[in-house]
Amino acid sequence: MTTVEKQLFAAPRHYRYFLTILAIVCLLIAWSVTEVSFELDQNGMKIASNIVGGLLHPDLEFLFSLTTNGVLYLLWETLAIALLGTLVGAVLAVPLAFLAASNIVPKPAAWLTRLLLIFIRTIPALVYGLMFIRVTGPGPFAGVLTIGITSIGMLAKLYVDAIEELDVKVLESMTSIGCTTFEKIRFGIIPQLLSIFLSVMIYRFDMNMREASILGLVGAGGIGAPLIFAMQGYKWEQVGSILIGLVILILIIELLSNKIRMKLVNG
Template sequence: MNTIDQQLQKATNRRLPKFIITVIVLIIFLWSTSAVQLDNITENGFSIAKNILMGLVQPDTGLLFNLTTGGVLYLLLETMAIAFLGTIVGAVIAIPLAFLSASNIVPKPVAFVVRFLLIIIRTIPAIVYGLMFIRVTGQGPFTGVLTMSLISVGMLSKLYVDVIEELDTSVLESMESIGCTTMEKIRYGILPQLSALFTSIVIYRFDMNLRDAAILGIVGAGGIGAPLIFAMNAYRWPEVGSILIGLIVLILIVEYVSNKVRNKLVNG
């Protein structure tokens, strides 16, 4: 009975903090709605929305199944290639940075400095990186690859570190007791345990990069984004519909395959 009374007392004591948090969330929600302006919605806007939906229902099949370099299929393959290559490059670069960020592998001051650098990398949006790289390398797929690589480094390093720091350190302690160096501990004691998890994380990042690569095309970083924005600006909604349908189908296929592979890797 004393235990029940204690639980009831704890529940009573938690009511006030929960009430305060609820009120704060509601205030922030109401304040956030002030940014929503419905005055700009006009009949022309509803007409455009209708045309967009009609474009999805009646896409430009000639563009959708066009096998030339200007067709949807080729542009989707280019977008997927940008995302894939950028993910692989970023995944490789992220491995040493992740180990340098893990406080259970390197001294804490070193881990702090590298983590701070990675936080800075993750803070900048992908589209900003794309605009900066365009000034350096010009428009094209190479710009998209560089951007995908950089944003992948920031996020993959963070996810790698989370996995590394959850490792059983008894293996590392045993290797250290027999005089193994840091690189030997990483090579023989850590990487064999992490390969499946790292691969799963990389596949997940590729899934995200595929969406980002489509957006980066808008700023001239290659892929399907540029034709999409050009078609939208010219109000060619059947072309927009064909591009969106192709992009949706590609993302669904990649997501299905990546989920299957990730589940197999994690669950053995």
């Protein structure tokens, strides 16, 4: 028996602790099963088959139409909403991230800023969308503002993690040779954070593409509203066209974003 095996068998066994945790998990699962209804609507299978039929026989004219009511234009609008919203969120998240970093500002100020970020992350995107629609009216601008605000919470949180892992030795050495604050930011902080910030922003953009397509359901622009209208009107060929275009666009963006993020992370 090796030394590692001896230490493994010599380690105390917390059977009572693990059995208690297992019992709690089993009780939670049992309670969840009793609270969730697994019954299918009588028309559910028919609707599912109609959606599959629409995917197999899409409306090609609607899919490749270049008008403002076509799938290509709606996807382009959704892409623009996600891109602009991500940029807005990424820019606004930077100062909040520095204010939330305990190694940059006093801990009370960092704690208050983190509390603000938690509050921002708590509200769902659809709720933000409904609020901005009341302010700006239905349209893509409400979608951009919604994506921007919802992006701040996640981006700032990941930015804070990167800021708190800064190599302070570089800054100390720059201080010792008489560098100014601007020079320390330009040559000491930005090179360490830029690639991480860009990688996080691209990852968030990938997520925002999915959120932007959903925000159309509440009138915040994009392809969500035409999708729900087509489903309500039982236009399954149009539903199939929209879903095909959306899936292809998201797959392309995900592949490109993964390649760019890998290059940024690996330098």
